[in-house]
Amino acid sequence: MAENEFLLATEPLRKRFQDILPQGGNLNLCLACGACAAGCPAAGLAGMDPRKFVRMIALGMDEEILKTPWVWICTQCQRCIHSCPMKVNIPEMIYRTRASWPREKRPKGILGSCDMALRNPSGSAMGTPVEDWKFVVEDVLVEVREKQPGWENLQAPMDKEGAYFCLNQNSREPVMEPEEMVPLWKILHMAGADWTYPSQGWGGENYCMFLGDDQAWERIVRNTAEHVDRLGCKVLLNTE
């Protein structure tokens, strides 16, 4: 069976998007004004832009839509829906189109990062073990305290029970650019914020969302929420 061929045997995309389109599915309300494409960072890439995407769905060009790699280039930034006078929910249409792809055919980088996050308790797409995460935070903190005058009392709490804020972190930073974590620690310090990192569930990015995998996305979020609750924090500060 050709890639995505099975999808074409099911209901048309336009029908599958009915609940998120203006007036219950009336794509003729699209004015073809191009406001969506004007601010789109993915416009022109892979021969596609959001206006063209909408027109192709309106014209029933499902086969082309289900094959275009452009849906994976869209950043899901939401600019298009904010600029659209008819409030056509293009990002959600793109998300659902992604979810229509067979999982194993989705981009390997996003797929691998999602699966890695699912496999380890940190929720980190880099697969960083708990002990490494704790070590890096402590190591960076000690270095700042020792080498940066005025920051001798800087804090980077780990698993502090009852802290008001629970902070997550992009997984790349402790591995690739650990010093990039410090500016936010300093801001929180200056603000007198009561915060903590969790030792688990701290991976801030969620590639499963970008993968169009609802169930995996939910598992990552639930893992994080579990550790926010475990520590009794009131607010999750999502840095991603």
Ligand code: SF4
């Ligand atoms: S901004 Fe809205 S109305 Fe204008 S072309 Fe895009 S989808 Fe159509």
Ligand code: SF4
């Ligand atoms: S959500 Fe996607 S289609 Fe819409 S403006 Fe952002 S990149 Fe473009």
